[in-house]
Amino acid sequence: MAHKKNNDDNQEEPVIRDKRRVDPETGNVREPADAGDGTDGVDASASAPAAGTDGAAADDDTEDGAELTDADQVLLDQAATDLVAEMRSDMLRAQAELVNFRTRVERDRALNRDAVIAEVIRSLLPALDDLALAETHGDLKDGAPLTIVAQKIRGAFEKYGLKQVGVKGEPFDPAFHEAVVQLPNPEVTVNTIGDVISAGYVLGDRLVRPAKVAVFVPAE
Incomplete structure (x- = not known):
């Protein structure tokens, strides 16, 4: 019985450590365990880099690597300048x-307009010829109905710039006159219109119809 008692006295009681952060009796926050107390004493700050030392240096290295050098900045500025110049060009x-394009459109529109007007006027020239023939025969008297009609028709044509070419006594111009007959005449030194068979007309710079004329040519 004594031997058993000795064994019970030598047996170590288990050690219980209270790791609670807050003391249940006082309610105060406990200080962290000492460094020598196993893993509980490990200082967490020892494993983290100190503020402003290695971490800051790493950040500085990263930022320095992202910065452009002077040569890169010059190339970038030149590329931007070239791009702006190309876009402006x-x-x-x-x-x-x-x-x-607008100039061509306006020119073509004007040419088409003149061509249409010239074609309409050309189709009405026989009426002008009849009016001119009636005037020659004395049928166009002041105040007569036909005279008023003739004036209105001629005024409408003149509104569009229609002009008569081929006048007796002026020099012959093959660009505007068509010689129906040539008669030698010692009184002229150049080809001259001796008589107008039918008047010619121009619309601006466009020849609508050449004048048919008899031409006096110098006698040899």
């Missing part, structure tokens, strides 16, 4: 092409 070329 394209814009000016597009504007010039647009202006040329």
Whole structure:
């Protein structure tokens, strides 16, 4: 029995450590365990880099690597300048092409307009010839109904710039006159219109119909 008692006395009681952060009796926050107390004493700050030392240096290295050098900045500025110059050149070329296109459209529109007017006038020239013949015969008297009609028709044509060409006594011009007959005449030194068979007409710079004339040519 004594031996058993000795064994019970030598047996170590288990050690219980209270790791609670808050003391249940006082309610105060306990200080962390000492460094020598196993894993509980490990200082967490020892494993983390100190503020402003290695971490800051790493950040500085990263930022320094992202910065452009002077040579890179010059190349970037030159590329931007070239791009702006190219875009400006394209814009000016597009504007010039647009202006040329508008000019061509306006010119073609004017030419088409003149061509249509000239064609309409050409179809009405026989009526003008009849009015001119009636005037020659004395049928167009002041105040007569036919005279008023003739004045209105001629005024409408003149409104569009229609002009008569081929006048007796003026020099012969093959660009506007058509020689029906040539008669030698010692009184002229150049080919001259001796008589107008039918008047010619121009609309602006466009010849609607050449004048048919008799031409006096110098006698040999």
